[in-house]
Amino acid sequence: MSSIPTYDSLELPSFVETALVTGAGGFVGQKLVLLLLKLYPNLRIIATDIIEPPSHNVNDNKRLRNVKADLNKPEQLKDLFESEKIGVVFALHGIMSGGSEQNFDLGYSVNLDSHRSLLKATHQHAELTLKPEQPRPIYVFASSLAVYGQVTPKSIVNPKTKPVIPESSYGVQKHAIEMIVYDYGRKGYLDTRTVRLVTVTVRPGEPSSAASSYISGMIREPLQGKESLCPIANSLEDKELDYYLTWVGKTKTVIRNILFAAILDGKKLVEIVPERIVNLPGIQITPRQIIETLIKYGGKDKLKLIKFEKDPKVIAICDTWAGEFDNTDAVNLGFQVDDSKDGYDQAVKDFIDEELGGKVAQA
Ligand SMILES: NC(=O)c1ccc[n+]([C@@H]2O[C@H](COP(=O)([O-])OP(=O)(O)OC[C@H]3O[C@@H](n4cnc5c(N)ncnc54)[C@H](O)[C@@H]3O)[C@@H](O)[C@H]2O)c1
Numbered sequence: 001m002s003s004i005p006t007y008d009s010l011e012l013p014s015f016v017e018t019a020l021v022t023g024a025g026g027f028v029g030q031k032l033v034l035l036l037l038k039l040y041p042n043l044r045i046i047a048t049d050i051i052e053p054p055s056h057n058v059n060d061n062k063r064l065r066n067v068k069a070d071l072n073k074p075e076q077l078k079d080l081f082e083s084e085k086i087g088v089v090f091a092l093h094g095i096m097s098g099g100s101e102q103n104f105d106l107g108y109s110v111n112l113d114s115h116r117s118l119l120k121a122t123h124q125h126a127e128l129t130l131k132p133e134q135p136r137p138i139y140v141f142a143s144s145l146a147v148y149g150q151v152t153p154k155s156i157v158n159p160k161t162k163p164v165i166p167e168s169s170y171g172v173q174k175h176a177i178e179m180i181v182y183d184y185g186r187k188g189y190l191d192t193r194t195v196r197l198v199t200v201t202v203r204p205g206e207p208s209s210a211a212s213s214y215i216s217g218m219i220r221e222p223l224q225g226k227e228s229l230c231p232i233a234n235s236l237e238d239k240e241l242d243y244y245l246t247w248v249g250k251t252k253t254v255i256r257n258i259l260f261a262a263i264l265d266g267k268k269l270v271e272i273v274p275e276r277i278v279n280l281p282g283i284q285i286t287p288r289q290i291i292e293t294l295i296k297y298g299g300k301d302k303l304k305l306i307k308f309e310k311d312p313k314v315i316a317i318c319d320t321w322a323g324e325f326d327n328t329d330a331v332n333l334g335f336q337v338d339d340s341k342d343g344y345d346q347a348v349k350d351f352i353d354e355e356l357g358g359k360v361a362q363a
Helices: 027-039 074-081 097-102 104-129 169-186 213-223 251-263 266-272 287-298 300-305 312-318 328-333 343-355
Strands: 018-022 044-049 064-068 088-091 138-144 191-197 199-201 228-230 246-250 277-279 283-285 306-308
Touching: 018 027, 027 044, 027 251, 074 104, 088 104, 088 251, 097 104, 097 169, 097 312, 104 138, 104 169, 138 169, 138 251, 169 191, 191 251, 191 266, 199 213, 199 251, 213 228, 213 287, 213 300, 213 343, 246 251, 246 343, 251 343, 266 328, 277 328, 283 287, 283 343, 287 300, 287 343, 300 306
Parallel strands: 018 044, 018 088, 044 064, 088 138, 138 191, 191 277, 199 246, 228 306
Antiparallel strands: 246 283
16 A cells, blocks of 8 residues: 655755756745755755845855846856756746736746746756766746646646646746746756646745735735735625635645655656656635634734735736646645645645744734
8 A cells, every 4th residue: 555655755866966946036935945954954955046045044055055136147057066966956036927927028028038048058067067978957947837828717727638828928928938947857958847836825925926925915915014915805794705815835735845846766757757847736725714714813803914906917817827736636636735725724724823923813
């Protein structure tokens, strides 16, 4: 009988001595660096972002090298690889969906151009530092389920049959890079794997430029006594709160799955998904469920902190997101999936425990 692997049962291949994490100042990047620090005491981590990445209380530069760099600047990109021997890359940096839609040029330059440059630099690095018979660096690219267009929140996407026709610049940029990442794998230049992330929740910190920002915002802000906007409905009675079915994953599960993508058997990956792209598994929630969960853990008074006001720009993007995806490939590959009944409650509880120190703001 096969046993379900625990959260921490993740062994990196022995040739991996150094990991490069881009977007390490962002939400996912910070959490991934923390998990790498926790699991691998002997791993060297290079954490980079256009903003100064956090030190996570690590003062040893051999253990964690933080680099503030704009990955669109060739000389800054080159410096990352200088005198290093990078065995795994987690390519996480990017401009989110709302930001890419608003700023066309910035979206293309970061989500497309800089990712292409990073692939090229990693390949060159491998050529310079490895013998032909040595394993190529593992390369994990964080894509998004937003690559799927021509769907509605009521759609169920089966990746085996659903063509990818993005309906946002972000989706186009992500899909274009997915294909180039695949090509580097096909050529044997790098051991590439693309994971399409579900909406990761509950996101801490400030609201992001993602159109999905409200999904975390309706929990995060009210639990801290702050107002939060619900941009897809005009009132609590609005039927849109049941219409915008949303596919999410709790933070811990998604971060573990990104790491697992680097570890899973490459042969098995290609057998199941020849294009080397996995839709990370998720669970379905509704905006109404988010509000109910807020009340459950924060008290009824938090409801008054949610301000209902439809935003056509957010709605236009949310209208092109499917509310359900077939998890079969990901589960067969060994990715973890949240419990469909209480996975979302767990996500909120994790947020309260880990980000709010167990404390919810009083009325
Ligand atoms: N968080 C989610 O729910 C979600 C869902 C689907 C896909 N993703 C993808 O996962 C990845 C990580 O998401 P996140 O939520 O951590 O995003 P984030 O916005 O929190 O982090 C992205 C980071 O990229 C950095 N960055 C932007 N331009 C850069 C540049 N030119 N050079 C270097 N760094 C630059 C930003 O400073 C930021 O810290 C992204 O690629 C995103 O598209 C995230």
